[in-house]
Amino acid sequence: MRLFCVLVGTFCSFLVSATTWEKEKTPTVNSTSSIGSYANGCLDGAQALPIDGVGYQIIRPQRGRYYGHTEAIQFIERLGITTSEQLDTNLLVGDISLPRGGRFSSGHSSHQTGLDIDIWLRLTSKRLSVNELAVPKPVSVVDLTNYKLRKLNWTDDHFQVIRYAAKDEKVVRIFVHPVIKQALCDRETPDADDRAWLGKIRPWWGHHSHFHVRLKCPEGSTNCVAQANPPKGDGCGDELASWAPKTIPVPPPKKVVKSKKKKKVKVMPSQCLALISNK
Ligand SMILES: [Zn+2]
Numbered sequence: 001m002r003l004f005c006v007l008v009g010t011f012c013s014f015l016v017s018a019t020t021w022e023k024e025k026t027p028t029v030n031s032t033s034s035i036g037s038y039a040n041g042c043l044d045g046a047q048a049l050p051i052d053g054v055g056y057q058i059i060r061p062q063r064g065r066y067y068g069h070t071e072a073i074q075f076i077e078r079l080g081i082t083t084s085e086q087l088d089t090n091l092l093v094g095d096i097s098l099p100r101g102g103r104f105s106s107g108h109s110s111h112q113t114g115l116d117i118d119i120w121l122r123l124t125s126k127r128l129s130v131n132e133l134a135v136p137k138p139v140s141v142v143d144l145t146n147y148k149l150r151k152l153n154w155t156d157d158h159f160q161v162i163r164y165a166a167k168d169e170k171v172v173r174i175f176v177h178p179v180i181k182q183a184l185c186d187r188e189t190p191d192a193d194d195r196a197w198l199g200k201i202r203p204w205w206g207h208h209s210h211f212h213v214r215l216k217c218p219e220g221s222t223n224c225v226a227q228a229n230p231p232k233g234d235g236c237g238d239e240l241a242s243w244a245p246k247t248i249p250v251p252p253p254k255k256v257v258k259s260k261k262k263k264k265v266k267v268m269p270s271q272c273l274a275l276i277s278n279k
């Protein structure tokens with residue numbers, strides 16, 4: 001297979017399966033560089049997030065998904081210190097990336113370049129034990145059935161932590177459930193200058209027990225495919241309202257016509273192939 005890959009170059013790269021990336025247990029020893037796009041790429045010279053840090057803990061460390069670009073590691077350390085000093089609480093850090101990035105065999109398709117970070121919406125004043133970290137219990141802050149905030153689970157510390165994260169200059173987007181975005185919009189003062197950070201907060205389904213931070217392509221990562229900037233403004237108006245489920249009137253369901261279009265196969269950047277030892 002290796003010879004075949006060398007002969008055909010990039011053509012071979014989409015044969016690399018998700019689990020291939022999980023077989024790589026150590027980062028490469030190169031300078032750190034994010035390659036490709038957030039959902040189709042890899043990570044050269046990854047850095048591990050230290051297991052025990054100020055203001056944060058890593059959940060499910062047994063999965064080995066705590067590797068990131070140096071800028072991601074520094075971001076988490078900064079946010080941990082701020083969270084600890086300003087709010088006297090701790091973050092639970094979920095998935096970042098595998099030692100060489102690439103696709104996980106389970107869960108989301110992004111997190112491939114060491115620039116995506118999941119942080120749980122469960123803040124902990126008491127640090128969790130090793131066993132609790134291995135099998136942690138998520139806390140949802142959204143009542144999904146009724147599309148509203150679970151006020152018992154939501155605190156002002158959640159607002160503060162997400163705001164600290166969004167105001168970090170390395171952050172390009174943060175994904176949260178639309179109900180959470182609405183809570184952030186409602187909580188911030190009406191002054192336009194104070195609301196600029198809300199533009200980075202993007203509504204997305206699923207993100208009700210964690211928020212997902214995405215960093216910009218770092219300087220020096222010349223093969224990193226940048227995320228488009230979010231639309232101008234705070235994003236608290238019509239677009240956010242459009243996410244709310246419609247109640248009345250409910251039109252009859254349309255007949256779904258199955259598209260005959262074949263799903264495009266993603267071709268992984270050729271530089272990523274060089275990071276895999278078991279081709
Ligand atoms: Zn995520």
